[in-house]
Amino acid sequence: MQESTFYGDLRDASFRIAFPLNKESDESVLFESDVGSDAPAVTLGVPEYVTDTAWIVPVRDDARKAAALDGITGISDLASAAFLNGLTPKKGEIRVLLSEKKGTVVLCGIGKEGEELDQETLAALSEAAGKAVSANGAVDIVNALPAVPCGELDAADRIRASAEALVEGSYFSSSWKSAPEKRDFSGTMVYILPGEDGRDLADLCQSGLSDGFHAAKAAMDARDLASVPGNVCHPEYLADMARSLEGEHVTVEVLGQKELEAEKMNGYLAVSAGSPYPPFLAAVSYHGAGDEKPVVLVGKGLCFDSGGLSLKPAAGMDEMKFDKCGASVVWGVMKSVIEMHLPINVVGLMCGAENIPGGFCYRPGDIITMRNGLNVEVVNTDAEGRMVLADALTFAEKYSPAVTIDIATLTGGCVIALGHEMTGLMTDDDGLAEALIAAGIRTGDSVWRLPLSKAYAKLLKAETGDVLQSAGRDASPVTAAEFLRNFRPKCGTWAHLDIAGTGWNSRGIKGPTGRPAPLLLSYLTDLSRGIIRDRRGGMMLALDAEGPVDEE
Numbered sequence: 083m084q085e086s087t088f089y090g091d092l093r094d095a096s097f098r099i100a101f102p103l104n105k106e107s108d109e110s111v112l113f114e115s116d117v118g119s120d121a122p123a124v125t126l127g128v129p130e131y132v133t134d135t136a137w138i139v140p141v142r143d144d145a146r147k148a149a150a151l152d153g154i155t156g157i158s159d160l161a162s163a164a165f166l167n168g169l170t171p172k173k174g175e176i177r178v179l180l181s182e183k184k185g186t187v188v189l190c191g192i193g194k195e196g197e198e199l200d201q202e203t204l205a206a207l208s209e210a211a212g213k214a215v216s217a218n219g220a221v222d223i224v225n226a227l228p229a230v231p232c233g234e235l236d237a238a239d240r241i242r243a244s245a246e247a248l249v250e251g252s253y254f255s256s257s258w259k260s261a262p263e264k265r266d267f268s269g270t271m272v273y274i275l276p277g278e279d280g281r282d283l284a285d286l287c288q289s290g291l292s293d294g295f296h297a298a299k300a301a302m303d304a305r306d307l308a309s310v311p312g313n314v315c316h317p318e319y320l321a322d323m324a325r326s327l328e329g330e331h332v333t334v335e336v337l338g339q340k341e342l343e344a345e346k347m348n349g350y351l352a353v354s355a356g357s358p359y360p361p362f363l364a365a366v367s368y369h370g371a372g373d374e375k376p377v378v379l380v381g382k383g384l385c386f387d388s389g390g391l392s393l394k395p396a397a398g399m400d401e402m403k404f405d406k407c408g409a410s411v412v413w414g415v416m417k418s419v420i421e422m423h424l425p426i427n428v429v430g431l432m433c434g435a436e437n438i439p440g441g442f443c444y445r446p447g448d449i450i451t452m453r454n455g456l457n458v459e460v461v462n463t464d465a466e467g468r469m470v471l472a473d474a475l476t477f478a479e480k481y482s483p484a485v486t487i488d489i490a491t492l493t494g495g496c497v498i499a500l501g502h503e504m505t506g507l508m509t510d511d512d513g514l515a516e517a518l519i520a521a522g523i524r525t526g527d528s529v530w531r532l533p534l535s536k537a538y539a540k541l542l543k544a545e546t547g548d549v550l551q552s553a554g555r556d557a558s559p560v561t562a563a564e565f566l567r568n569f570r571p572k573c574g575t576w577a578h579l580d581i582a583g584t585g586w587n588s589r590g591i592k593g594p595t596g597r598p599a600p601l602l603l604s605y606l607t608d609l610s611r612g613i614i615r616d617r618r619g620g621m622m623l624a625l626d627a628e629g630p631v632d633e634e
């Protein structure tokens with residue numbers, strides 16, 4: 083197995099909430115820091131004005147001062163110098179100033195005095211700042227963006243949104259170059275300035291910081307894994323990554339070819355039959371709460387999807403190494419859930435397989451008896467994801483899930499329907515739909531609900547077998563979900579997330595996005611705290627049960 087090297091970006095940094103003390107001094111900036119649950123406020127003399135400090139400073143277009151850092155002479159001086167030279171960035175844009183005395187100063191345009199910031203702009207500025215800081219390097223980073231009022235968001239929410247975008251913005255991966263560029267951020271300390279309302283919300287600010295940081299981490303870890311090319315990442319590689327999570331409160335069970343045969347997962351096996359690289363289904367079980375029913379996440383992990391005998395066109399086929407984005411997201415989310423010690427039970431299934439033609443591969447017209455006994459009539463070997471997921475979903479039932487969510491780059495039709503902005507959500511449970519939509523809005527990792535209905539299910543009626551594998555192109559995200567519905571666990575609720583359009587970018591910053599890791603992590607952290615949100619986000623209902631609701 084070739085070693086892939088993952089580099090240190092802001093995932094390796096330490097974070098601290100801090101308040102600036104208005105000391106007029108050019109020598110060093112004083113912070114009151116460590117505002118946390120029981121930690122007493124301490125006064126620190128760091129960071130100093132040194133070249134390895136990066137300042138993320140909000141500035142208004144019509145003001146000469148650095149918002150939120152007014153009393154800090156050196157930085158305010160820089161902001162007004164920028165203003166006098168016409169260098170103040172427009173709202174939503176940044177300008178990077180490199181100063182010998184003051185280090186890297188990232189001026190962030192927040193518009194005119196009195197103009198409010200919105201969550202999208204806060205995230206965009208933080209992301210751009212993360213990118214700038216990552217390019218220039220830093221030991222200490224002071225992020226004053228969360229100190230700026232932003233719509234309805236309180237200090238904790240501003241910190242969550244800004245920290246997530248800042249950390250994600252610092253992402254870089256050059257591990258597939260023969261001479262990788264090295265950017266070592268280990269040892270970096272990030273000071274987050276929450277604004278005055280943060281003083282009253284110290285505990286919430288801490289969890290906002292942790293939530294934002296871990297959401298970014300989940301997405302970035304998912305991006306790393308999903309980026310591993312098909313000649314390196316075979317199904318067994320995914321299983322090894324799953325095994326690496328084993329530890330306290332975490333067990334990992336791996337089903338290879340033999341075990342999948344014993345489980346009669348013939349749909350899963352059929353997809354992988356053309357490949358010399360055997361399939362592996364890895365189950366990562368995290369036990370964070372007694373014997374509560376778990377949330378089960380099921381990720382499509384097609385290490386490469388050539389289409390099989392129903393071969394895909396050559397153009398763009400290289401991108402099908404990203405057909406394991408679902409399983410990669412499950413891995414990243416499990417990693418963060420484990421690190422956060424969430425008081426909840428979660429099982430992550432990573433469904434590794436490869437879909438290529440070969441002497442033993444499955445064919446259009448084959449009738450395959452699935453794990454649950456249904457006979458599926460194969461129409462197109464390129465509709466492989468649903469064959470793998472179907473057997474994995476019936477397998478998931480053995481965990482008696484309260485909620486099952488599958489995540490898959492499932493249909494090209496979802497890209498046509500929703501483009502690259504929103505993930506397709508299909509579920510027969512309105513409550514789960516609402517919770518996932520809310521988590522999507524909250525994190526900016528949005529989903530749009532598509533229908534499920536008997537009217538679509540009937541398009542899968544088969545002449546020969548029990549059910550057709552595919553109903554062709556019309557409404558393909560929906561008919562694919564209807565296919566999966568035949569196999570969903572009989573207990574608890576179920577939702578299907580089609581990330582064909584959101585899982586990776588073909589343009590701009592190319593490669594996997596790590597979506598919908600932030601959405602899933604937000605949903606799971608809320609659940610672990612007994613919070614249910616509706617899509618307006620503000621409405622919070624406390625659960626009376628200790629754990630997830632069983633809809634049965």
Ligand code: BES
Binds near residue numbers: 389462555
């Ligand atoms: N992995 C693909 C879906 C896909 C296509 C994701 C393009 C991202 C970009 C999936 O396995 C597939 O091939 N789906 C087919 C199904 C069809 C044959 C019924 C599709 O959507 O074209």
Ligand code: MN
Binds near residue numbers: 387463464465466467
């Ligand atoms: Mn396919």
Ligand code: ZN
Binds near residue numbers: 387405467491492
């Ligand atoms: Zn596929």
